[in-house]
Amino acid sequence: MAPLVFVTGGARSGKSTFARRRCEEHGAPLLYVATATIEDDEMACRVERHRQERGDAWRTLEEPLELARRLPPAVGDARAVLIDCLTLWLSNQFFACREQAPPVLARTEELLEVLLALPVPVYLVSNEVGSGIVPDNRLARLFRDLAGEVNQMFAARAHQAWLLASGLPLRLK
Amino acid sequence: MAPLVFVTGGARSGKSTFARRRCEEHGAPLLYVATATIEDDEMACRVERHRQERGDAWRTLEEPLELARRLPPAVGDARAVLIDCLTLWLSNQFFACREQAPPVLARTEELLEVLLALPVPVYLVSNEVGSGIVPDNRLARLFRDLAGEVNQMFAARAHQAWLLASGLPLRLK
Amino acid sequence: MAPLVFVTGGARSGKSTFARRRCEEHGAPLLYVATATIEDDEMACRVERHRQERGDAWRTLEEPLELARRLPPAVGDARAVLIDCLTLWLSNQFFACREQAPPVLARTEELLEVLLALPVPVYLVSNEVGSGIVPDNRLARLFRDLAGEVNQMFAARAHQAWLLASGLPLRLK
Numbered sequence: 001m002a003p004l005v006f007v008t009g010g011a012r013s014g015k016s017t018f019a020r021r022r023c024e025e026h027g028a029p030l031l032y033v034a035t036a037t038i039e040d041d042e043m044a045c046r047v048e049r050h051r052q053e054r055g056d057a058w059r060t061l062e063e064p065l066e067l068a069r070r071l072p073p074a075v076g077d078a079r080a081v082l083i084d085c086l087t088l089w090l091s092n093q094f095f096a097c098r099e100q101a102p103p104v105l106a107r108t109e110e111l112l113e114v115l116l117a118l119p120v121p122v123y124l125v126s127n128e129v130g131s132g133i134v135p136d137n138r139l140a141r142l143f144r145d146l147a148g149e150v151n152q153m154f155a156a157r158a159h160q161a162w163l164l165a166s167g168l169p170l171r172l173k
Numbered sequence: 174m175a176p177l178v179f180v181t182g183g184a185r186s187g188k189s190t191f192a193r194r195r196c197e198e199h200g201a202p203l204l205y206v207a208t209a210t211i212e213d214d215e216m217a218c219r220v221e222r223h224r225q226e227r228g229d230a231w232r233t234l235e236e237p238l239e240l241a242r243r244l245p246p247a248v249g250d251a252r253a254v255l256i257d258c259l260t261l262w263l264s265n266q267f268f269a270c271r272e273q274a275p276p277v278l279a280r281t282e283e284l285l286e287v288l289l290a291l292p293v294p295v296y297l298v299s300n301e302v303g304s305g306i307v308p309d310n311r312l313a314r315l316f317r318d319l320a321g322e323v324n325q326m327f328a329a330r331a332h333q334a335w336l337l338a339s340g341l342p343l344r345l346k
Numbered sequence: 347m348a349p350l351v352f353v354t355g356g357a358r359s360g361k362s363t364f365a366r367r368r369c370e371e372h373g374a375p376l377l378y379v380a381t382a383t384i385e386d387d388e389m390a391c392r393v394e395r396h397r398q399e400r401g402d403a404w405r406t407l408e409e410p411l412e413l414a415r416r417l418p419p420a421v422g423d424a425r426a427v428l429i430d431c432l433t434l435w436l437s438n439q440f441f442a443c444r445e446q447a448p449p450v451l452a453r454t455e456e457l458l459e460v461l462l463a464l465p466v467p468v469y470l471v472s473n474e475v476g477s478g479i480v481p482d483n484r485l486a487r488l489f490r491d492l493a494g495e496v497n498q499m500f501a502a503r504a505h506q507a508w509l510l511a512s513g514l515p516l517r518l519k
Contacts, residue, residue, distance in 0.1 A: 008339050010304065010476030012494020128338065130183030131356065132305020132478020133313045140479045148185020152340035163338045165474065165509045166354050167498030168518040172341040181512050183477065301511065303356030305478020306486050321358020325513035336511045345514040 004115055006155045006173075008126040009164030016084050018164055019123040020054065023082045026121060028057035031078035033071060035089040037064045064092040068107070068114045080121040086154065087127035087147055094143055101146055108150050112157060124158070126151050177288055179328045179346075181299040182337030189257050191337055192296040193227065196255045199294060201230035204251035206244060208262040210237045237265040241280070241287045253294040259327065260300035260320055267316055274319055281323050285330060297331070299324050350461055352501045352519075354472040355510030362430050364510055365469040366400065369428045372467060374403035377424035379417060381435040383410045410438040414453070414460045426467040432500065433473035433493055440489055447492055454496050458503060470504070472497050 005022065009015040023030055032054060038044050051060060061074045067089060075081060083089075089111075090104065097103040115122050130148045135141050155161045161173035178195065182188045196203055205227060211217050224233060234247045240262060248254060256262075262284075263277065270276040288295050303321045308314050328334045334346035351368065355361045369376055378400060384390050397406060407420045413435060421427060429435075435457075436450065443449040461468050476494045481487050501507045507519035 006339065010474060010494065011480070012476055012491050012498065014498050126339070128183060128304075128477040129479050130185055130477070131301040131303070131474075133302050133308050133317050134184075135479050136310075137482075144479050145185050148183065148339075152185065152187050155339035155341055161339060161341055163343070165518055166352065166472070166494075166501035166507060168501055168507055170343060170509070170516060170518065172338055172343065179512065299512070301356060301477075303358055304474040304476070306475050306481050306490050307357070309483075318358050321356065321512075325358065325360050328512035328514055334512060334514055336516070343516060345511055345516065 001116070002119055003121050003159040004154075004157065005121065005123045006126065006151075006158035006161040007123060007164065008128055008151060008155070008162070008172075010128050010131070013128075013164040014167030015125045015127075015164045017167070018162065018169055019082055019084070019125050023080045023121075023123045024057065026080040029076075029078050030058050031075060031081045032058045032060045033067065033074075033081060033083040034060060034062045035064055035067070035083065035085060035092065036062075037092065064089065065096055068111045072114060072118065075118060075120060078120060080123065081118065082123045083115075083125065085125040085127060086150065087129065090147055090150055091143065094146065099139055099142060101142065104146060105149070108153065112154060116157060124154060126154065128163075174289070175292055176294050176332040177327075177330065178294065178296045179299065179324075179331035179334040180296060180337065181301055181324060181328070181335070181345075183301050183304070186301075186337040187340030188298045188300075188337045190340070191335065191342055192255055192257070192298050196253045196294075196296045197230065199253040202249075202251050203231050204248060204254045205231045205233045206240065206247075206254060206256040207233060207235045208237055208240070208256065208258060208265065209235075210265065211235075237262065238269055241284045245287060245291065248291060248293060251293060253296065254291065255296045256288075256298065258298040258300060259323065260302065263320055263323055264316065267319065272312055272315060274315065277319060278322070281326060285327060289330060297327060299327065301336075347462070348465055349467050349505040350500075350503065351467065351469045352472065352497075352504035352507040353469060353510065354474055354497060354501070354508070354518075356474050356477070359474075359510040360513030361471045361473075361510045363513070364508065364515055365428055365430070365471050369426045369467075369469045370403065372426040375422075375424050376404050377421060377427045378404045378406045379413065379420075379427060379429040380406060380408045381410055381413070381429065381431060381438065382408075383438065410435065411442055414457045418460060418464065421464060421466060424466060426469065427464065428469045429461075429471065431471040431473060432496065433475065436493055436496055437489065440492065445485055445488060447488065450492060451495070454499065458500060462503060470500060472500065474509075 007019045353365045
């Protein structure tokens with residue numbers, strides 16, 4: 001069974017860079033899975049800059065929602081997969097499911113099984129969103145709880161788990 | 174002296190589950206201390222579901238404020254106590270004391286001494302609330318500072334301290 | 347080369363106390379660098395109380411912005427320097443630079459080089475601000491990203507890095 005490596009941390013804590021470097025140790029070709037949706041020019045510039053930084057070893061799959069269906073056929077000859085990030089995918093599902101937790105959790109379990117069945121190592125970047133003050137906003141509280149539960153689900157089944165802080169890794173598992 | 178075990182982490186980081194499992198290693202009967210106030214049906218359902226998940230080994234004490242007074246006589250034959258959670262209790266005190274830090278800190282010190290004097294192991298769940306952006310709201314900033322200070326007070330006197338992230342424990346002490 | 351020690355954590359996580367104690371191991375005299383601006387009486391009281399807590403071993407330099415220029419001549423015979431804190435300095439720069447990231451990052455790089463060239467150990471306190479829910483406010487998101495990037499820059503070059511939680515240290519590096 002190919003390993004699932006879970007990498008979490010706060011905003012700009014160095015999660016993606018850490019996961020990318022680990023992934024690159026498997027050698028080319030590699031598959032980068034972007035879950036962000038591009039909504040403005042600033043975002044488009046940032047995505048393009050990141051693509052150039054990754055370089056020729058990487059192919060890119062952009063998919064905000066249908067990872068469970070689109071990821072397996074996209075692996076091809078890739079030696080490892082980097083998914084960046086789970087929390088954005090979850091946020092996309094949360095809005096697509098009209099902020100209802102049960103269908104989002106069902107899709108999350110489906111994705112987890114798909115990732116565990118992939119024949120190559122998967123590096124999964126996620127976000128810590130639950131260590132600030134309780135949000136005033138009910139939807140923000142719902143999403144925060146959901147993101148925490150989903151992080152637990154993936155970290156429990158992952159073969160390795162890391163917490164990043166200020167760009168430096170702490171091994172959770 | 175029976176140990177005080179401090180367990181902290183963000184929202185839905187797996188703190189309560191970790192603390193409950195540790196507590197259950199002491200064998201039945203066990204005492205669960207809930208500090209939440211039940212304000213709506215959704216909350217009532219969640220509390221009831223948690224009670225069923227805990228099972229027959231557990232008795233429950235529900236007390237939002239008067240822990241220092243009500244906890245010692247409630248221990249009885251319990252082999253260990255789980256308090257879930259300190260931050261909700263602190264929030265209840267904060268509003269009961271009209272958002273004044275000094276009386277809240279006095280009650281916190283009183284509670285700490287009571288917990289340290291209990292004849293059985295105490296597992297105390299708390300929350301990290303200070304790792305987000307500085308809140309706009311003055312009361313939220315006050316509470317955030319208070320919660321951080323109180324976490325330091327308890328962790329300093331605890332015999333063990335753990336930080337949970339994505340359901341996985343890091344040993345602080 | 348004198349060491350740079352990076353100390354981060356959430357609000358009231360015990361960062362400053364940890365850094366101060368470490369700094370005091372170098373013996374007197376010591377230099378405390380405050381980056382906060384005093385905007386009201388409450389703040390003035392708090393600053394004065396902290397000054398008294400630090401005691402006679404410490405001299406104080408108050409400088410919200412011009413650290414790179416004012417710090418080197420202020421070191422004098424100090425055996426070590428404590429800067430409290432980088433995130434407030436960054437926030438001051440962020441507003442002085444009209445919320446534009448590039449000039450702030452240029453000043454940050456300048457400060458990092460100045461700190462690494464100081465002839466005495468430097469203890470640098472910073473803040474984790476990126477582990478809460480994504481802020482609604484655009485400026486708050488910008489600052490949160492900037493603070494995360496800057497923490498990575500300093501932690502990458504530091505000789506030691508620590509993450510504080512509930513007053514207890516985790517070694518990052």
